[in-house]
Amino acid sequence: MLRIIKMKFFAVKVPGRINILGNPSDANEGAHQTISAAINIWAEARAEPNEKIVLEKAVKRPSRQSERLELDPTKELQITYGSDFDLFLASLKMLLKFSPELREKIKSQGLKISFSSEIPRQSGLGGSTVLAHLCLLSLVHFYRLDRKKHNLYFLAELTQRIEEAELGITCGFADRYVPLLGDLAYIDYRGKLFHLPLKEEPYCAYEKLGDYVEYPNLVVVYSGVEHNSGDVHKVMRGKYLEEFKGFSGDYQKGPFMVKQMKLIGDTAWKGKMALLESDWKGFGELMNENHRLVNQMMEYCGFEAGAGEINNQLIRLGLELGALGAKLTGAGGGGSVFYLLQPNDEDRFIQELWPRLKKLNLDQVRVWVPSIVRQGAVIIDR
Numbered sequence: 001m002l003r004i005i006k007m008k009f010f011a012v013k014v015p016g017r018i019n020i021l022g023n024p025s026d027a028n029e030g031a032h033q034t035i036s037a038a039i040n041i042w043a044e045a046r047a048e049p050n051e052k053i054v055l056e057k058a059v060k061r062p063s064r065q066s067e068r069l070e071l072d073p074t075k076e077l078q079i080t081y082g083s084d085f086d087l088f089l090a091s092l093k094m095l096l097k098f099s100p101e102l103r104e105k106i107k108s109q110g111l112k113i114s115f116s117s118e119i120p121r122q123s124g125l126g127g128s129t130v131l132a133h134l135c136l137l138s139l140v141h142f143y144r145l146d147r148k149k150h151n152l153y154f155l156a157e158l159t160q161r162i163e164e165a166e167l168g169i170t171c172g173f174a175d176r177y178v179p180l181l182g183d184l185a186y187i188d189y190r191g192k193l194f195h196l197p198l199k200e201e202p203y204c205a206y207e208k209l210g211d212y213v214e215y216p217n218l219v220v221v222y223s224g225v226e227h228n229s230g231d232v233h234k235v236m237r238g239k240y241l242e243e244f245k246g247f248s249g250d251y252q253k254g255p256f257m258v259k260q261m262k263l264i265g266d267t268a269w270k271g272k273m274a275l276l277e278s279d280w281k282g283f284g285e286l287m288n289e290n291h292r293l294v295n296q297m298m299e300y301c302g303f304e305a306g307a308g309e310i311n312n313q314l315i316r317l318g319l320e321l322g323a324l325g326a327k328l329t330g331a332g333g334g335g336s337v338f339y340l341l342q343p344n345d346e347d348r349f350i351q352e353l354w355p356r357l358k359k360l361n362l363d364q365v366r367v368w369v370p371s372i373v374r375q376g377a378v379i380i381d382r
Helices: 086-098 100-105 129-142 152-166 174-181 229-244 256-276 280-300 309-320 346-358
Strands: 003-005 010-021 033-050 053-057 067-071 110-117 184-188 205-208 217-222 325-328 336-341 366-368 378-381
Touching: 010 129, 010 174, 010 217, 010 256, 010 280, 010 336, 033 129, 033 174, 033 256, 053 086, 067 086, 086 100, 086 129, 086 152, 110 129, 129 152, 129 174, 152 174, 174 184, 174 205, 184 256, 217 309, 217 346, 229 256, 229 280, 256 280, 280 309, 280 325, 280 336, 309 325, 309 336, 309 346, 336 346, 346 366
Parallel strands: 003 378, 053 110
Antiparallel strands: 010 033, 010 378, 033 110, 033 184, 053 067, 184 205, 217 336, 217 366, 325 336
């Protein structure tokens, strides 16, 4: 359940995420598993009453004005796309479509939502999706919508349709669930292969592992190279679905993409067993296997550098410095990679990593040790 702290006004905080094992089977296949985690890098929205519906995007430099968009809730809302507010507008539009309660209540009161985020843009850490989450959660809380009908599973599924069905961004389900539900989780996507309309396929099975396992020791590196995950997933999912048409059910004899995605998904269920035993060496080997399979698959789909030249450089570098495992967390071609280390080895690793990173001339590179967030989304009343 979503934790709510009673105060005067409210803010919504949503964490970023990393996909640790099994990805991108949630986006391109949609019928296997991942191990994913919410991490302590946040996006936030502050909401307050207003005559109109106001969306405001915070800026980092005080000398610049905030970007702003206004809608009149007393009139029929005319939503058009083509701006930096597309995710927010699509979230409003889709929640209105599925919530008669919101359609009625929004006529009587507007609200102002101000957004900010510390998650780097197009970093492979869920930075775009959480903007939709912030909008949906703000609307649900502000208008006091029925929490049972507007539960977090429903909002996660709605977010996927906001991005894929409404905005045409090919995407899966891990990024839509993890920031809302939190923790280190084993997620099962069976029944979700074809990305059917909302409530025409199962919700994800979301198993929180925090009470049963030690959290892995991770270091994240954001390369500073932006990428559009939807463009990557679109190519791979299209290729997958094309080959799936000829799939007889025998994975040993199946087409390349079908077989490959099954092997990628298998790293997650095997990784769950390794986590339960704190088998870090085995878990790291599964991360390396996951990355090898993804790199191979991306080359097959026409990406000449596979998972991306910089990503592969960073992964090789981390392994040379003693990481047990290394892989990307986004769609490839840029974004972020992360490393699994032995317990208490983070400081030594980062100290040796920095001089090597400087030689790669990555101007926007960031390195940090993430903490896994148990809670997920939080609403704080002011």
